[in-house]
Amino acid sequence: MSDGKLTPPVSDKDHAVGPDDAPITLVEYGDYECPYCGMAHPIVKSVQRALGEQLRFVFRNFPLAEAHPHARLAAQAAEAAGAQGRFWEMHDMLFENQTALEPGDIVGYAKSIGLDVTRFERDLEAGTFMKKVRDDFRNGVRSGVNGTPTFFVNGERYDGSWANEEGFIRALRLHNVDDSARVDRTSDSLTST
Amino acid sequence: MTEPDLDGRAATILPAGTPAPDFALNSAPDKTIRLSELRGHPVILVFYPADWSPVCGDQVALYNEILSEFREYGAELVGISVDSAWCHAAFAKDRNLRFPLLADFEPKGAVARLYGAYRQRDGTSERALFVLDGDGIIRWSYCSPIGVNPGADGILNALESIAGKSSSTKAESFRTDSTEVRP
Numbered sequence: 001m002s003d004g005k006l007t008p009p010v011s012d013k014d015h016a017v018g019p020d021d022a023p024i025t026l027v028e029y030g031d032y033e034c035p036y037c038g039m040a041h042p043i044v045k046s047v048q049r050a051l052g053e054q055l056r057f058v059f060r061n062f063p064l065a066e067a068h069p070h071a072r073l074a075a076q077a078a079e080a081a082g083a084q085g086r087f088w089e090m091h092d093m094l095f096e097n098q099t100a101l102e103p104g105d106i107v108g109y110a111k112s113i114g115l116d117v118t119r120f121e122r123d124l125e126a127g128t129f130m131k132k133v134r135d136d137f138r139n140g141v142r143s144g145v146n147g148t149p150t151f152f153v154n155g156e157r158y159d160g161s162w163a164n165e166e167g168f169i170r171a172l173r174l175h176n177v178d179d180s181a182r183v184d185r186t187s188d189s190l191t192s193t
Numbered sequence: 194m195t196e197p198d199l200d201g202r203a204a205t206i207l208p209a210g211t212p213a214p215d216f217a218l219n220s221a222p223d224k225t226i227r228l229s230e231l232r233g234h235p236v237i238l239v240f241y242p243a244d245w246s247p248v249c250g251d252q253v254a255l256y257n258e259i260l261s262e263f264r265e266y267g268a269e270l271v272g273i274s275v276d277s278a279w280c281h282a283a284f285a286k287d288r289n290l291r292f293p294l295l296a297d298f299e300p301k302g303a304v305a306r307l308y309g310a311y312r313q314r315d316g317t318s319e320r321a322l323f324v325l326d327g328d329g330i331i332r333w334s335y336c337s338p339i340g341v342n343p344g345a346d347g348i349l350n351a352l353e354s355i356a357g358k359s360s361s362t363k364a365e366s367f368r369t370d371s372t373e374v375r376p
Contacts, residue, residue, distance in 0.1 A: 066257045066289055141259055146344035147251035159341075 004144045004157030010058050015078075015087045017048065018056035023176045027058040027152040029140045032075060032094040033068035033101060034148040041095040043165045050169045054176060059091060061136040062148050070101035072133060077106045079129035080120050081113065089113040206309040206321050211331045213238070213323065214307040218295035219278040226271065226293060229329065235268040235355050236325040237348055240310045242317040242339060244276045244284035244294070252320075252342045257290050259345050266352040268324075271295055275302050275317055310336065324351035 010016065010025055028044065030037040048057055061079075063071035074094050081090030093109040094101065103124075110120045123129065140150070144157050151158040153175050162168045207213070213236075217227040228236070241252060256263075256270060263270055272294040276284070281294035297304045297318065305311040305318035312319055322343060324333040333351035337343035 064254055064258050066291070067254050137258075138262070141255075141262070141345050141349065144344045144346050146255060146342040 006152045006155045007139060007143050009155060014058045014060065015082055016056055016058045017088060019053055020056065022056040023054055024051065024172050025056045025058065025154055026172065027060060029060050029062040029145045029148060029150045031063045031068055031071045031148040033071040033098060034064065037149045038095055038098045040149045040162055043162060043168060046165045047169055047172065051172060060140060061133045062140045062145055063133065063137065064148060073103065073106065073124065074101050075133045076124055076129045079132050080123040081110065081115055083123065084115050086113050086115060206319065206334050206336045207331055209331055209333055213325045213329050213331050216304045216307065218297060218304060220293040220295055221282060222278045226295060231269050232329055233327050235266055235327060235352055237263060237268055237270040238323040238325065239270060239272045240305055240308065240318040240321040241272060241274050242320060243274055244280050248340060248342050253288060253290060255345060256292065257288065260291055262349065263352065266356055268352055273297050273304060273318065322348060324348055326355045
């Protein structure tokens with residue numbers, strides 16, 4: 001049950017890679033301890049390489065903490081790294097080390113990507129980014145996220161397959177073509193939003 | 194009882210405005226939950242086809258995470274499938290579930306049938322959601338395609354709407370009740 005519309009839309013509060021005016025915006029709601037998200041991680045990387053400047057990729061947190069006891073801390077770690085301008089470095093570290101997400105491991109990753117570790121640890125202990133993680137989760141639920149990973153393409157939930165990277169890239173490219181074909185109907189879509 | 198159509202889909206689940214039929218089902222081998230005992234709070238009934246199947250797994254995992262938000266509305270959530278209480282116990286333990294799973298096991302699917310949410314051909318319930326207000330009236334219902342996890346946004350919208358209308362809920366349910374008793 002969902003219209004599958006991304007709420008809120010992508011903004012400067014999000015962690016994004018790629019041009020703001022890229023024709024394709026791919027948003028992932030993910031969990032650093034979720035094995036499927038771990039499988040999706042290298043696929044998303046390939047998609048980014050293949051689509052280049054045509055793609056803006058955004059990651060939002062959806063930690064399934066009851067199932068994945070390290071997921072919420074990992075999400076906060078990525079946000080804390082983000083506060084020091086290193087979100088994506090931590091994001092990659094976490095996905096590449098999904099089975100080692102104890103606090104000690106995470107502090108090790110913070111050191112290895114050159115964070116101010118004192119500040120990083122203080123942020124985690126104080127729960128500075130707890131609210132951000134929780135807000136992402138709530139907004140995800142409201143947008144119709146029903147598991148992890150859930151992708152949105154240009155604001156609409158993507159229910160197709162992502163496991164085959166060529167198929168995923170093809171589906172995303174189609175989205176791009178659809179959009180350009182709909183340019184003459186822009187006025188319609190503006191009134192409906 | 195509703196005849197299933199060619200897809201094996203029950204044609205209709207009970208719609209909003211209907212008083213929720215009462216039932217008592219086992220939530221554990223030695224424990225029973227009666228729906229009417231939950232009056233006074235919104236209740237979310239989650240019918241799903243089977244323990245252990247991948248989509249249900251995601252769906253119950255999601256609801257398990259969102260439980261605290263449901264409870265902010267004072268709502269209770271119960272899962273219902275035709276699996277036995279022993280099967281539910283193993284599933285709930287494996288998934289660390291914090292809400293009861295009810296066994297619609299004998300007679301098989303009797304409660305799902307009451308709600309129009311039984312798939313005769315498959316011998317399981319539909320993937321159907323019902324949100325009841327504190328007076329036991331269905332305020333929202335939704336039947337999802339069997340392979341699609343319906344998420345939680347519809348449930349939250351329904352709870353929000355019940356919370357917003359709580360002052361008028363009584364009057365509405367009286368109206369519904371009186372319609373109900375008329376022939």
